[in-house]
Amino acid sequence: MEDSINAFDQYAEDYDKCFDTSEGRVLFEMEVEAVRFLTKGLERPFLEIGVGTGRFAKELGIDSGIDPSAKALGIAKRHGIKVKKARGEKLPFKDESFGGVFLLFTLCFVEEPERVLAESKRVLKRDGGLIVGIINRESRWGRLYMKKREEEHPIYRHAMFYSTDEVIKMVVKEKMRIEGYSSTLCQPPSEKPYKETVHHQVIEGAGFICILARKP
Numbered sequence: 001m002e003d004s005i006n007a008f009d010q011y012a013e014d015y016d017k018c019f020d021t022s023e024g025r026v027l028f029e030m031e032v033e034a035v036r037f038l039t040k041g042l043e044r045p046f047l048e049i050g051v052g053t054g055r056f057a058k059e060l061g062i063d064s065g066i067d068p069s070a071k072a073l074g075i076a077k078r079h080g081i082k083v084k085k086a087r088g089e090k091l092p093f094k095d096e097s098f099g100g101v102f103l104l105f106t107l108c109f110v111e112e113p114e115r116v117l118a119e120s121k122r123v124l125k126r127d128g129g130l131i132v133g134i135i136n137r138e139s140r141w142g143r144l145y146m147k148k149r150e151e152e153h154p155i156y157r158h159a160m161f162y163s164t165d166e167v168i169k170m171v172v173k174e175k176m177r178i179e180g181y182s183s184t185l186c187q188p189p190s191e192k193p194y195k196e197t198v199h200h201q202v203i204e205g206a207g208f209i210c211i212l213a214r215k216p
Helices: 002-020 022-039 055-060 070-078 113-123 140-150 164-173
Strands: 046-049 064-067 082-085 098-104 124-135 177-184 208-214
Touching: 002 022, 002 070, 022 055, 022 098, 022 124, 022 177, 022 208, 046 055, 046 113, 055 098, 064 070, 070 082, 098 113, 113 124, 113 164, 124 140, 124 164, 164 177, 164 208
Parallel strands: 046 064, 046 098, 064 082, 098 124
Antiparallel strands: 124 208, 177 208
């Protein structure tokens, strides 16, 4: 875990700049649309676990974020996000503090994903919603990122990618009710991605998949 934190500290500025490339802007727009579809009906305030540099939080109107990387949080502050330095396994918030909790590209970087999910549930209000967004391991995009991991990419070598079914099982194990899905990135990876439709279901082979679960 410390190695991944150090990596994000070292490469936070470079990571944030990726969102401003022509490729990054197209991918980001589709990913945001997939997440936003599932936020309908969620009550504020919102929390993002693993807020990173704050790009998703800013675009989605998420109120607060936590992250263990001080450098990433410094950039998130510049984007106007209220942040705290913390880990998802031990959230510095009281029970039932948030109407929505977001885990976007975060689960693959935590040491104890089930504990992070349990903490997410704890800080959710009753009937609050948890949105988990993942790079689907069983997709061409997933295979691309796993290859980057094998090639010792400075950030992705610390990641553990999951399939959609694996994440669903972890969420259900925490006794949360799955309520909705969204999928995008059905196209193969390329240097010139194009805008595509966001599907309101799980699409087999989609690169980015979001899951909405409710706290009963």
